[in-house]
Amino acid sequence: MLLNISHTTQYHYDEPVQYSLHQLRLTPKSNQNQRVVNWQTTITGGEKQLEFIDQHNNHVDLISFNAGESEISIHSWGEVETTDTHGxxxxxxxxxxxxxxxxxxxxxxxxxxxxxxxxxxxxxxxxxxxxxxxxxxxxxxxxxxxxxxxxxxxxxxxxxxxxxxxxxxxxxxxxxxxxxxxxxxxxxxxxxxxxxxxxxxxxxxxxxxxxxxxxxxxxxxxxxxxxxxxxxxxxxxxxxxxxAPISGVRYGSSGETMIVSLQVQQ
Structure with missing residues (x-):
């Protein structure tokens, strides 16, 4: 089965963020159950610092938010071909x-x-x-x-x-x-x-x-x-x-609102 996925996470802060560092675990793994046909992640209001494979074989992107931003958007999308192996x-x-x-x-x-x-x-x-x-x-x-x-x-x-x-x-x-x-x-x-x-x-x-x-x-x-x-x-x-798909830290006590939009379709 070929699945098309679009996953967007939007953050809104009451006051501009001066510093924030987050890890993204949003890139699927290729194995005998699935093959990643294509996949990409874009960040609006921030930028990727580096990427690595962690101890659990997860693809991790380390990103920072631009200083002074009050709205951040992280968008991942792509296609994954899957196979039923009964788990x-x-x-x-x-x-x-x-x-x-x-x-x-x-x-x-x-x-x-x-x-x-x-x-x-x-x-x-x-x-x-x-x-x-x-x-x-x-x-x-x-x-x-x-x-x-x-x-x-x-x-x-x-x-x-x-x-x-x-x-x-x-x-x-x-x-x-x-x-x-x-x-x-x-x-x-x-x-x-x-x-x-x-x-x-x-x-x-x-x-x-x-x-x-x-x-x-x-x-x-x-x-x-x-x-x-x-x-x-x-x-x-x-x-x-x-x-966790997204985890990290930020400096400041301003209120945070998060909106997630996720679509999965064949």
Whole structure:
């Protein structure tokens, strides 16, 4: 499937920004699931300082905002050809070793709620893939998808206690649970072609677990499926902070308004 993607993020500040430095993880990766046909990013009100590949094999652009700007626009667009591999990404790559993906983070720190979830899951499974599918279903049943109940800094334990969350929370819970069960796991950010619309509300997120017989395998808890040809992988990491589309710092206390426009179409 050939997907056309257009992703624009606009920032408006109450007062001109004097200094800001941001990392962009907006360029998809080419692998056995997808081939980047073309891709480019432009910045209005700022400029690219450098680009590099990070420890998770993510393409990162480091950009600065022009001093005195009050409106900044970041536009990424291009075409990606995708293939349905039933969620299987395959062998491990990148600079970070597999054992690194068993690490916990502030957002995925396990606690009593996660331990109860794993205990509920049990251990009567014929293999790793069946166990991970069961884990995905259990999280979907336990934490209902609902916008507005959580935020970017919500932890696994907080989402489990509230019993509500979005794709970010589902990916965090799955990753944390898989790690507690002994599997390397990681967070994935990217794009999803919705069947009923071109304009999307936001980027998407899911998780991947490393299974000895298959390698990395994706699980989208929010939609209760493994990623297919409608998905485009962009960045991976231990949690949202490693794979966020845009992250950075700025000096000043002026108010910020952000508007995201995202279109994904075949």
């Amino acid at each position: 299987i990404v395959g062998k491990h790559g990148g600079y970070a070793p597999l054992w690194h993906f068993k690490s916990t983070t502030e957002l995925t720190q396990p606690g009593g709620e996660l331990k109860k979830l794993i205990k509920t899951l049990g251990d009567r499974f014929e293999g790793d893939i069946e166990r991970m599918h069961a884990l995905s279903r259990l999280i979907s049943e336990r934490v209902s998808y609902k916008v507005g109940e959580t935020h970017a800094a919500t932890t696994v334990e907080e989402a489990l206690k509230s019993e509500y969350g979005v794709c970010q929370d589902h990916a965090h819970i799955f990753s944390a649970a898989a790690r507690m069960m002994g599997y390397p796991a990681r967070y994935v950010s990217g794009y999803l072609l919705m069947d009923d619309r071109i304009d999307q509300d936001a980027t998407h997120a899911w998780a991947e677990a490393y299974l000895p017989e298959l390698g990395w395998v994706g699980f989208d808890v929010s939609n209760n499926i493994c990623p297919d040809e409608r998905y485009v992988r962009v960045a991976t990491g231990l949690d949202y902070r490693d794979a």
